[in-house]
Amino acid sequence: MVLGAIIIGCLLGAILxxxxxxxxxxxxxxxxxxxxxxxxxxxxxxxxxxxxxxxxKIFISGFFGNAILAILLTLLGQKLNVDIYLAAIVVFVWRMxxxxxxxxxxxxxxxxxxxxxxxxxKIVEK
Numbered sequence: 001m002v003l004g005a006i007i008i009g010c011l012l013g014a015i016l017x018x019x020x021x022x023x024x025x026x027x028x029x030x031x032x033x034x035x036x037x038x039x040x041x042x043x044x045x046x047x048x049x050x051x052x053x054x055x056x057k058i059f060i061s062g063f064f065g066n067a068i069l070a071i072l073l074t075l076l077g078q079k080l081n082v083d084i085y086l087a088a089i090v091v092f093v094w095r096m097x098x099x100x101x102x103x104x105x106x107x108x109x110x111x112x113x114x115x116x117x118x119x120x121x122k123i124v125e126k
Contacts, residue, residue: 002049033074033085033092037066040092043099050106066092 023031041063048054070088077084 002046029078029085030071030074033070033088034067036089036092036096037070038063040096040099041066043096043103047099047102050103 041059044062045054045059048059070085070092073088074085
């Protein structure tokens with residue numbers, strides 16, 4: 001189910017991306033930080049599903065809340081002529097990499113257990 005949603009989302013994004021107009025340089029930093037914040041929320045949601053403590057309300061509020069906060073930090077940084085958005089990028093990417101690490105470990109453990117079980121079944125059959 002989740003894999004199907006990811007594939008459909010990627011295909012839809014690729015199709016829309018090829019047909020969408022170019023984003024102005026003025027707004028590209030806002031869009032970039034919003035995408036990083038949204039990806040952080042998505043990977044956090046996947047990691048929480050793996051940990052079996054996913055809550056849709058927390059996911060939705062984090063998804064939009066993180067993106068809006070990141071955009072506001074970018075706006076404030078541009079008004080002050082300071083690159084505050086870099087701090088948000090560092091934090092979101094750090095969290096994203098932690099969540100990807102959780103996801104990777106989970107699937108690596110499942111993969112290892114699968115092959116151990118196959119090996120044990122072959123030993124028992126002989």
